[in-house]
Amino acid sequence: MEADSMSKKVALVTGAGQGIGEGIAVQLAKDGFAVALSGRHLDKVQRVADEIEKAGGEAFAIEADVQYRDQVFDSVQKTVDHFDHLDVFVNNAGIAHVAQICNTKEEDLDRLLDINVKGTFFGIQAAAAQFRKQETPGKIINASSIAGHEGFELLGAYSATKFAIRGLTQAAAKELARYKITVNAYCPGIVLTPMWDQIDEEMGEVNHVAKGESLKQYLQGIALGRGEEPEDVANLVSF
Numbered sequence: 001m002e003a004d005s006m007s008k009k010v011a012l013v014t015g016a017g018q019g020i021g022e023g024i025a026v027q028l029a030k031d032g033f034a035v036a037l038s039g040r041h042l043d044k045v046q047r048v049a050d051e052i053e054k055a056g057g058e059a060f061a062i063e064a065d066v067q068y069r070d071q072v073f074d075s076v077q078k079t080v081d082h083f084d085h086l087d088v089f090v091n092n093a094g095i096a097h098v099a100q101i102c103n104t105k106e107e108d109l110d111r112l113l114d115i116n117v118k119g120t121f122f123g124i125q126a127a128a129a130q131f132r133k134q135e136t137p138g139k140i141i142n143a144s145s146i147a148g149h150e151g152f153e154l155l156g157a158y159s160a161t162k163f164a165i166r167g168l169t170q171a172a173a174k175e176l177a178r179y180k181i182t183v184n185a186y187c188p189g190i191v192l193t194p195m196w197d198q199i200d201e202e203m204g205e206v207n208h209v210a211k212g213e214s215l216k217q218y219l220q221g222i223a224l225g226r227g228e229e230p231e232d233v234a235n236l237v238s239f
């Protein structure tokens with residue numbers, strides 16, 4: 001454990017090896033948090049942790065797959081073993097899947113539900129258990145989406161998971177307020193991350209349009225005329 005970790009606020013960010021999770025972890029480190037970064041691939045989260053440390057921050061990389069309850073609880077334990085305590089848990093990890101509802105395979109639906117919904121559920125359980133054990137306030141922040149407010153064609157199953165996360169966030173906020181644990185969600189629009197590279201490619205295959213066309217079409221509907229960057233979401237979470 002680093003000498004000043006005990007006095008620092010500590011955050012754990014899931015899916016922190018790229019995209020929005022990476023942006024949030026880097027921003028929280030700049031804000032003075034000691035940051036634990038978890039992800040399915042240790043090399044990816046280790047790269048981000050190394051960059052945070054190089055910039056003078058404190059970071060700790062953990063391999064954990066959020067669809068498994070024991071791995072989520074274990075990642076909280078490893079964070080506390082390393083940094084002494086936990087103050088903020090960011091349930092960021094998630095996957096997208098592009099398909100018409102009528103053509104969505106059961107295994108793809110299961111995977112979306114396991115990672116996006118069950119993963120977030122386990123994150124809330126693990127973080128709340130730790131905050132209550134510490135008898136301290138805590139913050140849980142979940143990744144929903146504009147697709148959790150409005151259904152998008154070809155993102156039906158994904159949209160369903162993001163609506164679910166909003167419901168879960170509201171219910172958890174009511175349940176945990178009595179322990180001074182807040183539960184909130186961020187609901188971004190189009191954020192330019194590897195997830196959107198994948199969505200654009202898969203939408204292109206379904207609609208037989210060239211690479212970049214699906215993203216272009218979505219961006220045309222945005223008043224600012226541009227997609228968001230991970231830093232835009234990170235600034236909101238930081239606030």
Ligand SMILES: NC(=O)C1=CN([C@@H]2O[C@H](COP(=O)(O)OP(=O)(O)OC[C@H]3O[C@@H](n4cnc5c(N)ncnc54)[C@H](O)[C@@H]3O)[C@@H](O)[C@H]2O)C=CC1
Nearest residue numbers: 015017019020040065066093094143145190191193194195
């Ligand atoms: N990119 C976008 O336009 C938007 C993204 N979101 C949500 O924000 C979150 C982050 O999205 P992006 O950074 O864009 O995605 P991304 O695909 O670029 O990064 C997601 C990260 O989560 C990790 N991950 C995936 N499954 C995991 C699992 N089972 N266990 C642990 N880690 C896992 C991946 O390895 C990856 O590092 C997701 O929940 C996504 O649904 C919400 C709205 C818009």
Ligand SMILES: CC(=O)C(C)=O
Nearest residue numbers: 096145146147189190
């Ligand atoms: C990936 C995602 O949530 C959107 C709305 O693009």
